[in-house]
Structure formats: structure tokens, C-alpha cells
Amino acid sequence: MYSNTQTTSFQYDILPTFPVQGKLSNSYDELVDHLIQNHIHCIDGFVGVNWETPIKHIQQEFVKRGLTVRFVSMETALLPEAAIEEKVAPYLGGNDPLFGKKTPLELIAYFDTVKLAALQGMLKQATDSEYLIFYGPGAALLEVSSQVMYIDLPKNILIQRMRAGLAGNLACAKQSDQKELYKRYYFVDWELLNRHKRTILSRVEILADQQSAENLPWILGNDLKATLHVMSKNYFRVRPTFEPGVWGGQWMKEHLTGIDQQVKNYAWSFEMIVPENGILLENNGQVLEISFDQLMFQESSNVLGAAQPRFDVEFPIRFNFLDTFDGGNLSIQCHPSPSYAKAEFGENFTQDESYYIVDRKGDAQVYLGFQEDIDAENFRVVLEQSFRTGEPIAIDRYVQKFESQKHQLYLIPHGTVHSSGTNNLVLEISATPYNYTFKMYDWVRPDLDGKPRPLNIDRAFANLNFNRKGDVVKDTLLSQPEVYTLDAQASKVHLPTHEDHFYDVYRYEFADEVKIETKGQCHIMMLVEGEAVELTTANGMKKIFHYAETFAVPAAAKSYSLRNLGTAQAKVIQSFVKDHKC
Structure with missing residues (x-):
């Protein structure tokens, strides 16, 4: 319904x-009461937290009560930075x-065991006077x-603080450029802090954002557990984040309500890239964001169902937009094989992708696959010469290109050369890894x-x-689409993926309503044509989702219905893990 001929924005909840x-x-007043009543003496947290602010307010509340409080930073027990650098x-x-x-x-590898024991001794010997x-x-x-x-910090906020010079790497005082900081976040800081969070989650009495x-804002541990449990049997939608890029386009700026118009372009929308997305919780106008991994740490079996034994707490599928409307071409690229991803990067599965064309113009x-007469050795010589000299390449002499078709799915299993050209809005449906793009040619820019x-x-x-x-x-x-009629007003279209893909893709097309069973798999979905649909789960929860919004129904929901709220036919794309790939 929303084609490229429309430039007005539509409802989209950011x-x-x-x-x-x-x-x-x-309330800091209620927070300190709860700390005292529950004898909580340890406040853990994520990298990038500005500890000065909460410590200041907590101290003020103790002073109001006429109580003496002493704060001890865990930094005092760290190993020397040089020793930590050697480890990482x-x-x-x-x-x-x-x-x-x-x-x-x-995380314990960062600490001096003698200094840590000294802090433990201080805690055991603490008196009521302090x-x-x-x-x-x-x-x-x-x-x-x-x-x-x-105290948690959403990863997109951490990255904003890093770019502003307000956050660095864990236990690292030295300043690096932003690419180095992010690399250490992704491969080191997030890994060990997420593992630490998983081990202590059952002990978290208070979680703050x-x-x-x-x-x-903060929530009690039991309320958080109850919320995540209900979520794991109904639905979830993460908070999307948006990033500009050298090839970024204007479609999202022109169409998505609430998006920052001061940014030059938007290349990516992280619709559901769960290593970086968070989930917003709301109560009486108060909002708190938790990292998506907390849902997985507690409820991975309910969320993933039959796929949980293979993926454990890693969410397997991602949805994200690539916007090249009035922008540029993506780089000519490919992604690693599973064995390469494991050996080189420590990933448990690789970046098998697909492009679903939501919108296009002109x-x-x-770009997909090689020309029949490709000569690998010559292609490499040409690429390396272009890199050295800055001379452009007539890339379609080596790589095939196809005129994009709206609602067509292009399959990009690992090792496949590919790119999106300009004037596409691509829904990238992929295995979750998202950082392993091997660029071979980037249009000399x-x-x-x-x-x-x-x-x-x-x-x-x-x-x-x-x-x-x-x-x-x-x-x-x-x-190649396979169409199955469900009834007079609805059909299910199978968009088969490659054997290397562990996920499948379907599209539901309906005028009124469809009823769907999860059959033991988590369903990730997006309304790709129409105005809005109302989700009703078997447990009775209802939620409206609008055009271009990504949402998921966990395996434990068992069944749900989607009701078309628009005047034209609704089309909902759906992806889930193939049973034989579990």
C-alpha cells in the first residue's frame, strides 16, 4: 500500500x-528504602554507566535519613591495566x-584476587554505624x-556515549578511535559482561536503567521475572535504532514518524538485531529499558521452543532495513562460512542473509552472484588494483545484477557475492550475526x-x-514463491530459502484475518503491505502493529491471530527456524 510514490509519513512507533x-x-527515596530493607550492599552494572550520578543521589537519601554511607568502587580491586590488556x-x-x-x-579474570578478598573482608566486617x-x-x-x-545501560546509549567521548572500554583508561572501541565492546566487553549478568540474574533484586x-527508573526482580515470563508466552517488539551510512537513503526519513530529521541519511534500521536492541517496559507512564538478552537468559525455552537446544540463549534471526533510496550502492561483499566464522571470530553460526524488497523505484x-565467465584470479587482481590506485571498476563485468522486484526474496547464503543497488528499501532477513561483511569493492568512496x-x-x-x-x-x-490458499480471503506464500539457510520465510496475505500456530517455533514478522494488524495471542493479549514494524511471537504462545485493520489487503512476512535445522 505504501509505495515509493508516497512521501507522507505513516504511523510507526519508535x-x-x-x-x-x-x-x-x-524514586531514589523508595530505592534506598529497598536497599536497606533487603541488606543490599553490592550494586553491579554494565560498562558505560555514569556511576557518579546514581551514587550522588543515593548518598543524599542516606544523609536525609541521618545514616552514614560509604561507597567503594570495584575499580580498586582491578588488576593493573597492563595485565588486563595482556589478557584481552x-x-x-x-x-x-x-x-x-x-x-x-x-569477568573475575579482570580482578586481583588479593584485592578482591580484601573487599570481601571489608563487607563481612561492616558494622551498623556505616x-x-x-x-x-x-x-x-x-x-x-x-x-x-x-544498573544496566542500553547498548545504543553506550555507543552514543562512546561517540561523544563519555564512555570507554571496560577497565581501560586509554583512548582509542571509535572503531577500536566498538571492536573491543563487541568481542570482549559485551561477551564477558553478558555472561556475568546471566550468572547473577536470579540474584538481582533491583534492576535499573x-x-x-x-x-x-528501576524495577524489582520479581516484577521483572513476571514480566519476562508473560512476554515469553505472548509477543515482543524491540526498540528499533537507526544509523546513517555512506550509502544511506531517504525512505526512512520520509516515512517513519518520530525519526530524527537532522541526520543526513539513514542506512540501517536495527528492527530486530538483538545483540544491540533493548526492550522497553512501561507502567503508569514510567518507562524502563532492559537488554534483550535478559529475556533470553530467563525464558529462552519459551521463546525459541524447538530451536532452543541448538541456539541456547542466542536469538537466531534478525530483521533490519537497508535504505538506499536516493542514496548509493552497498559495497560488493560476501559473508563467512560457518567454519570460518567459528575459527576466526568465535561465532556459533554465520551470517546467512536474504534480501526482501519492501519498496523500490526507478x-x-x-547485485547477486558471478557472471558465468568469472575468472577468480583475474577478479582479485582487478580488485586489488582498484584498491591501490583508486580507479573504479565496471563491476557488472564480474557480478550479475537483477532489476529488483517488490516482494521478491533474494537468497544470500555464505560465500555469495552480493550488494543492493540504489533506490531499494531492503528488509534484510538473516541469521543474527551482523558484523562480518567482507567488502571487496566500495565504489572508490x-x-x-x-x-x-x-x-x-x-x-x-x-x-x-x-x-x-x-x-x-x-x-x-x-x-520461487509457492502459494497455498487458506480460505476465500487469505493465502500463505512460501518463499523457500537456500539449504544453507537454517530459517524459512513465508508471507501471509489476507483481507480480514488469519489464524496461525507456532508449532514450536518463534515467529518473527513484519507488516510489509497494509496499514496495521491486530495481534491476539492464545493467552488473550492484544497488540496493534503498523506497517514496517517488526514483532515476534514466541514458540510458547502456541497460536495467535492477525486481524487486518486496513482497507486494503495485508501482507505479513514471517520467518522462523526450520525444524530440521534445530
Whole structure:
């Protein structure tokens, strides 16, 4: 319904919320009462938290009560920075500007055992005359069974603080450029802090969200557990985030309500890239954001169903937009094989992708697969020469391109050369890994910061599949729809994926309503044509989702219905893990 001929925006919720089962608070007075009543002396938290603000307000509340409080930072028990650097260095990829390897380190490896024992001794010897509070990442290590408070920070807010020079890496005082900071976040900080959070989650009596400069919304642990449990049997939608890029377009700026219009363009919308997205919880106008991984840590079996034994707490599928409307071409690229992703980066599965065309205009193209006469050695020589000299390449001499078709699914299993051309709005349906793009050719252009974008020709040639060429591409990488009539007003369209893809894709088309069973799988969906649909789960929860909004129904929901709220036919894309890939 919403074609490229329309430039008016439509309803799109950039701050979707889920109702809290219990209450939220924004009161430091209530917070300190709860700390004292529950004898909580350890406040743990995520990297990037501005500890000065909550500590100041907590201290003021103790003073109001005529109580003496002493704060001890966990930084006092850290190993020397040089010792920590030695531990993390093997996972930072050396001089590689983009890639490292996910660390198996535990947070306790950052601490001096003697100093940690000294803090534990202080806690055991504490008296009523002075209330001791230990704060910072790792505080929960001081007491292995007591209740704790945890202050979280959404990853998109962390990245904003990093870009503003307000946040660095965990236990690292040195300043690096932003690519190095992000690389260490992704491969080291997030890995060990997420593992730590998972181990202590059952002990978290209070969880707070510190993205605001002054407010500190918080929730009690039991209310959080109850909320996540209800969510795991009904639905969820993460908070989307948006990023500009050198090839970014204007479709999202022109169509999505509430999006920042001051940004030059938007290349990506992280509709559901769960390693970075959060979930907003709401109660009586109060809002608190939790990291998506907390849902998975507690409820992975309910969320993933039959796929949980394979993926554990890793959510397997992502949805995101690539917007090139009035923008540029993506780089010519490919993604790693499963064995390469595991050996080089520590990933448990790889970045098998697909492009679903939500909108397009003009002569928009998709680059996919090689020409029949591709010569791998010559192609590499041409790429390397272009990189050295800055001379452009007539890339379609080597790579096929197809005029994009709205609602067509293009299959991009690992090793497939591909790119989106300009004037497409692509819904990228993919396995969750999202950072492993090996660029071979980037149209001889600088990045937004004016510096050359790094190319990864060596890594690409270690993974490219040169058998995906000529007619093989048309026969195996252009999904061929299979239509099944459900009733007089509804049909189900199967968009078969490649054997290398562990996920499948369907599209429901209906005038009034469809009823769907999860059959033990989590369903990730988006309304790709129409105005809005109303979801009703078997448990009776209802939620309206609008055009271009991504949402998911967990496996434990068992069944649900989608009712068309628009005047024209609704089309809902759906993806889930294939049963035989579990």
C-alpha cells in the first residue's frame, strides 16, 4: 500500500513498550528504602554507566535519613591495566580495524584476587554505624549468594556515549578511535559482561536503567521475572535504532514518524538485531529499558521452543532495513562460512542473509552472484588494483545484477557475492550475526568520516563461492514463491530459502484475518503491505502493529491471530527456524 510514490509519513512507533507485571519506580527515596530493607550492599552494572550520578543521589537519601554511607568502587580491586590488556589482546584481532574473536574470559579474570578478598573482608566486617556499598561491574562477585542491584545501560546509549567521548572500554583508561572501541565492546566487553549478568540474574533484586542524565527508573526482580515470563508466552517488539551510512537513503526519513530529521541519511534500521536492541517496559507512564538478552537468559525455552537446544540463549534471526533510496550502492561483499566464522571470530553460526524488497523505484538493482565467465584470479587482481590506485571498476563485468522486484526474496547464503543497488528499501532477513561483511569493492568512496572504508579482500577470497555464477544464480538464489490458499480471503506464500539457510520465510496475505500456530517455533514478522494488524495471542493479549514494524511471537504462545485493520489487503512476512535445522 505504501509505495515509493508516497512521501507522507505513516504511523510507526519508535518507542514500543510492553506492560509491566507489577510496577516501575523512579524514586531514589523508595530505592534506598529497598536497599536497606533487603541488606543490599553490592550494586553491579554494565560498562558505560555514569556511576557518579546514581551514587550522588543515593548518598543524599542516606544523609536525609541521618545514616552514614560509604561507597567503594570495584575499580580498586582491578588488576593493573597492563595485565588486563595482556589478557584481552588475543581477542582484539591485532591490527585488523574491524574484526576480533569473541572472548571466553570471565569477568573475575579482570580482578586481583588479593584485592578482591580484601573487599570481601571489608563487607563481612561492616558494622551498623556505616552502610557499605560496593559499586561497579563485578560488585556481585563479592557475595555469591546475596541479593544485588544491577544498573544496566542500553547498548545504543553506550555507543552514543562512546561517540561523544563519555564512555570507554571496560577497565581501560586509554583512548582509542571509535572503531577500536566498538571492536573491543563487541568481542570482549559485551561477551564477558553478558555472561556475568546471566550468572547473577536470579540474584538481582533491583534492576535499573541509567540512560537518563538524572532519572533512574528501576524495577524489582520479581516484577521483572513476571514480566519476562508473560512476554515469553505472548509477543515482543524491540526498540528499533537507526544509523546513517555512506550509502544511506531517504525512505526512512520520509516515512517513519518520530525519526530524527537532522541526520543526513539513514542506512540501517536495527528492527530486530538483538545483540544491540533493548526492550522497553512501561507502567503508569514510567518507562524502563532492559537488554534483550535478559529475556533470553530467563525464558529462552519459551521463546525459541524447538530451536532452543541448538541456539541456547542466542536469538537466531534478525530483521533490519537497508535504505538506499536516493542514496548509493552497498559495497560488493560476501559473508563467512560457518567454519570460518567459528575459527576466526568465535561465532556459533554465520551470517546467512536474504534480501526482501519492501519498496523500490526507478531502475533499482540487486547485485547477486558471478557472471558465468568469472575468472577468480583475474577478479582479485582487478580488485586489488582498484584498491591501490583508486580507479573504479565496471563491476557488472564480474557480478550479475537483477532489476529488483517488490516482494521478491533474494537468497544470500555464505560465500555469495552480493550488494543492493540504489533506490531499494531492503528488509534484510538473516541469521543474527551482523558484523562480518567482507567488502571487496566500495565504489572508490570515503566513509562518513572522510577516511577510506576498510576492504577485506583476503577474507572475502577465503570464503567466496565461485560456483554461484550464471544460471545457477537464477535457479538457486531467486526464491520461487509457492502459494497455498487458506480460505476465500487469505493465502500463505512460501518463499523457500537456500539449504544453507537454517530459517524459512513465508508471507501471509489476507483481507480480514488469519489464524496461525507456532508449532514450536518463534515467529518473527513484519507488516510489509497494509496499514496495521491486530495481534491476539492464545493467552488473550492484544497488540496493534503498523506497517514496517517488526514483532515476534514466541514458540510458547502456541497460536495467535492477525486481524487486518486496513482497507486494503495485508501482507505479513514471517520467518522462523526450520525444524530440521534445530
